[in-house]
Amino acid sequence: MRMPVEFRIEDILSRDRRAIARAVTALESGDERMHAIRFSVAEHVGHAHVIGVTGPPGGGKSTLVSVLIEALRARSLTVAVIAVDPSSPITGGAVLGDRIRMGAMQSDDGVFIRSLASRGHLGGLSAAAADVIDLFDAAGFDVLIVEAVGSGQSEVEITRYADTRIVICPPGLGDDVQAIKAGILEIADAFVVTKADLPDAARTEEQLKAMLALRTDQSIVPPVMKTVAVSGEGIAQLVDWLCAREHKGTRHLGSPANAARKLLSKLIRADGYARHLGLELIEASPGSATVRMEVQAHHINFNGRCHGGAIFALGDTALGLACNSYGRIATLVDGQISIASAVEGGEWLVAHAFEVSRSRKIGSYRVNITRARNGQYVAGLHGTVYLLDQSLQVEGS
Amino acid sequence: MSKRPPKVIVTKIGFDGHDRGSRVITACLRDAGMEVIYTPPWQEISTVVKLATEEDADVIGISSLATDHLIIPQLMKALRDAGLDDVKVVVGGIIPAKDEKELINAGVAKVFHPGSSLEDIVNTVRSLAESRTHSEV
Numbered sequence: 126m127r128m129p130v131e132f133r134i135e136d137i138l139s140r141d142r143r144a145i146a147r148a149v150t151a152l153e154s155g156d157e158r159m160h161a162i163r164f165s166v167a168e169h170v171g172h173a174h175v176i177g178v179t180g181p182p183g184g185g186k187s188t189l190v191s192v193l194i195e196a197l198r199a200r201s202l203t204v205a206v207i208a209v210d211p212s213s214p215i216t217g218g219a220v221l222g223d224r225i226r227m228g229a230m231q232s233d234d235g236v237f238i239r240s241l242a243s244r245g246h247l248g249g250l251s252a253a254a255a256d257v258i259d260l261f262d263a264a265g266f267d268v269l270i271v272e273a274v275g276s277g278q279s280e281v282e283i284t285r286y287a288d289t290r291i292v293i294c295p296p297g298l299g300d301d302v303q304a305i306k307a308g309i310l311e312i313a314d315a316f317v318v319t320k321a322d323l324p325d326a327a328r329t330e331e332q333l334k335a336m337l338a339l340r341t342d343q344s345i346v347p348p349v350m351k352t353v354a355v356s357g358e359g360i361a362q363l364v365d366w367l368c369a370r371e372h373k374g375t376r377h378l379g380s381p382a383n384a385a386r387k388l389l390s391k392l393i394r395a396d397g398y399a400r401h402l403g404l405e406l407i408e409a410s411p412g413s414a415t416v417r418m419e420v421q422a423h424h425i426n427f428n429g430r431c432h433g434g435a436i437f438a439l440g441d442t443a444l445g446l447a448c449n450s451y452g453r454i455a456t457l458v459d460g461q462i463s464i465a466s467a468v469e470g471g472e473w474l475v476a477h478a479f480e481v482s483r484s485r486k487i488g489s490y491r492v493n494i495t496r497a498r499n500g501q502y503v504a505g506l507h508g509t510v511y512l513l514d515q516s517l518q519v520e521g522s
Numbered sequence: 523m524s525k526r527p528p529k530v531i532v533t534k535i536g537f538d539g540h541d542r543g544s545r546v547i548t549a550c551l552r553d554a555g556m557e558v559i560y561t562p563p564w565q566e567i568s569t570v571v572k573l574a575t576e577e578d579a580d581v582i583g584i585s586s587l588a589t590d591h592l593i594i595p596q597l598m599k600a601l602r603d604a605g606l607d608d609v610k611v612v613v614g615g616i617i618p619a620k621d622e623k624e625l626i627n628a629g630v631a632k633v634f635h636p637g638s639s640l641e642d643i644v645n646t647v648r649s650l651a652e653s654r655t656h657s658e659v
Contacts, residue, residue: 143575222559225561232569242557
């Protein structure tokens with residue numbers, strides 16, 4: 126049997142559909158390729174306009190997304206859609222039915238639709254959604270539409286990942302007290318009253334506008350628009366409004382984790398010693414970094430085991446990345462290691478460094494080094510760093 | 523590292539619109555813990571190929587009650603042309619014995635006839651999905 130196609134980052138960037146689909150599966154499964162994909166796409170993101178669509182089940186999200194795709198395609202924009210549906214809390218199974226309403230676009234190569242099951246993740250998305258958004262962004266789609274799980278009131282995770290948030294409000298769901306409750310109504314950049322040909326639509330619109338008038342902050346008031354998907358009424362206005370928004374790519378400015386990933390992947394590439402040892406960065410956030418190493422022949426000591434210096438270097442690299450993750454130069458002034466277990470050639474070690482404390486001048490960091498295979502503790506490192514009053518200068522790549 | 527649930531597309535190609543069977547199978551696979559993409563009937567072959575590509579599906583289930591199975595060899599060819607020959611295809615419905623042979627020759631993994639047990643269908647789909655995922659590196 127032919128082996129399935131492996132994906133390469135170049136294939137993703139050149140928008141090879143099969144490579145993209147495979148990469149999404151890897152991100153969803155959380156297998157070891159996930160980190161590699163995450164880091165290789167990190168530097169290519171920030172171009173797509175990410176639009177989140179949320180609202181109650183049966184409210185018309187998929188239908189609205191479907192007409193939005195058509196309207197965006199008519200303006201020559203390429204579109205990727207991530208449609209999240211709930212997984213069963215009992216069996217883990219799911220029926221992914223959102224794309225059945227996106228029928229007209231099924232043969233258009235400028236449209237890529239992927240369904241994700243929430244797999245027990247709360248918040249309205251799936252655990253992989255943020256990574257999948259970055260993947261489609263890196264693949265060069267102009268617009269990404271993320272359709273969240275049909276949401277009640279508090280599934281607001283979409284706020285973190287979208288540049289623009291649309292909350293749909295079909296007519297006839299509850300009185301005006303519902304409209305002033307906390308939750309998804311607070312996160313909207315725009316409200317869309319779907320199914321606006323229904324008799325209650327005008328009242329729903331009024332209630333939303335009344336709710337907005339009560340807000341303390343009146344500096345930005347989200348628009349309330351009405352749409353009728355079957356006739357196309359209101360769609361052009363909505364697309365005009367979306368295209369005029371200048372919030373494209375802004376989600377990354379607000380994501381410290383992404384900024385840290387981007388910075389640290391540059392740092393480790395610029396580090397000759399890390400390259401020599403074959404160290405690989407697998408996760409980063411402000412104040413923490415995770416690095417792995419495969420123990421190879423050049424790490425082995427006279428006794429046939431992994432050299433303590435190599436283990437220290439692994440831990441020190443993770444620590445160095447963690448304390449430099451804010452973009453300010455930090456340098457190790459004192460470090461101690463204790464080694465609990467001997468390591469053989471061919472094993473994978475993972476070093477996770479995290480911040481214990483950080484003041485204006487001094488930072489304290491710990492590193493746990495474990496076996497990748499079973500999480501067994503191998504060594505611990507503690508280090509004190511001195512924080513300089515200078516920003517890091519790294520060559521952009 | 524977590525194993526993903528089997529991802530299955532349940533669809534109908536051709537002109538027949540009797541979709542009760544595909545809905546029953548969809549619900550049954552869901553209850554067995556699979557992630558199922560359900561589509562309405564009347565799908566085009568190119569649509570099914572695009573769907574299988576984008577969703578990275580493990581198994582495609584085609585329901586056929588009124589001779590639509592005769593175009594399944596064209597679907598198999600389209601899947602191969604798109605590089606999707608690792609995706610398993612199963613067919614369920616009214617399939618005459620002489621056509622079954624032809625479908626198997628065209629690459630269909632299994633044909634289910636009326637009276638097939640849901641348990642058998644679930645187990646077959648699951649092991650086909652697992653054989654596809656296990657062949658990956």
